[in-house]
Amino acid sequence: xxxxxxxxxxxxxxxxxxxxxxxxxxxxxxxxxxxxxxxxxxxxxxxxxxxxxxxxxxxxxxxxxxxxxxxxxxxxxxxxxxxxxxxxxxxxxxxxxxxxxxxxxxxxxx
Amino acid sequence: xxxxxxxxxxxxxxxxxxxxxxxxxxxxxxxxxxxxxxxxxxxxxxxxxxxxxxxxxxxxxxxxxxxxxxxxxxxxxxxxxxxxxxxxxxxxxxxxxxxxxxxxxxxxxxxxxx
Numbered sequence: 702x703x704x705x706x707x708x709x710x711x712x713x714x715x716x717x718x719x720x721x722x723x724x725x726x727x728x729x730x731x732x733x734x735x736x737x738x739x740x741x742x743x744x745x746x747x748x749x750x751x752x753x754x755x756x757x758x759x760x761x762x763x764x765x766x767x768x769x770x771x772x773x774x775x776x777x778x779x780x781x782x783x784x785x786x787x788x789x790x791x792x793x794x795x796x797x798x799x800x801x802x803x804x805x806x807x808x809x810x811x
Numbered sequence: 812x813x814x815x816x817x818x819x820x821x822x823x824x825x826x827x828x829x830x831x832x833x834x835x836x837x838x839x840x841x842x843x844x845x846x847x848x849x850x851x852x853x854x855x856x857x858x859x860x861x862x863x864x865x866x867x868x869x870x871x872x873x874x875x876x877x878x879x880x881x882x883x884x885x886x887x888x889x890x891x892x893x894x895x896x897x898x899x900x901x902x903x904x905x906x907x908x909x910x911x912x913x914x915x916x917x918x919x920x921x922x923x924x925x
Binding site: 741742789 | 842859902914
């Protein structure tokens with residue numbers, strides 16, 4: 702049973718395109734994280750959301766608690782954005798354990 | 812900028828051997844975590860640690876695993892008797908507080924059990 706589903710699994714875009722990655726979850730959560738995993742394996746936290754919307758540079762993350770859905774948007778995509786983007790949630794009743802999605806492999810072509 | 816560090820970056824061991832993976836969390840952080848990622852699979856939670864004791868652990872974190880904060884700066888994951896299926900990337904992370912705080916990840920230790 703996958704508590705966190707991401708789509709698409711793979712995404713190829715041309716430089717400059719607007720990108721959306723989706724995350725749906727089937728359980729109650731207290732927080733949702735968006736993470737970026739580089740080709741070498743390192744993981745960087747992008748956002749932590751419990752409601753609404755956050756923006757950092759060209760990245761925007763939104764969450765709809767009622768619909769159990771979050772999106773990560775990248776504006777004016779660049780080849781350096783190529784990475785795996787991972788959605789992870791903190792389940793209600795858990796203090797801080799993250800439950801991860803399978804990730805979206807993004808490739809931005811020049 | 813402060814960062815989480817992990818050593819070694821790579822470790823190869825024989826099945827049945829004990830391994831200790833080391834992490835130095837960010838200095839003012841209070842919560843520490845271990846995660847693992849088997850090649851090609853999603854990241855999985857192993858354990859969280861606060862105030863010198865385990866806060867939460869997953870089903871994966873069985874009796875062959877243990878964690879310790881031996882000296883106030885290091886945070887270690889010990890696997891007592893490694894199995895082939897323990898081969899994975901192990902990530903340490905830390906956060907200032909708990910649920911609503913960003914977790915900062917180390918670069919990982921790639922463990923290969925032969």
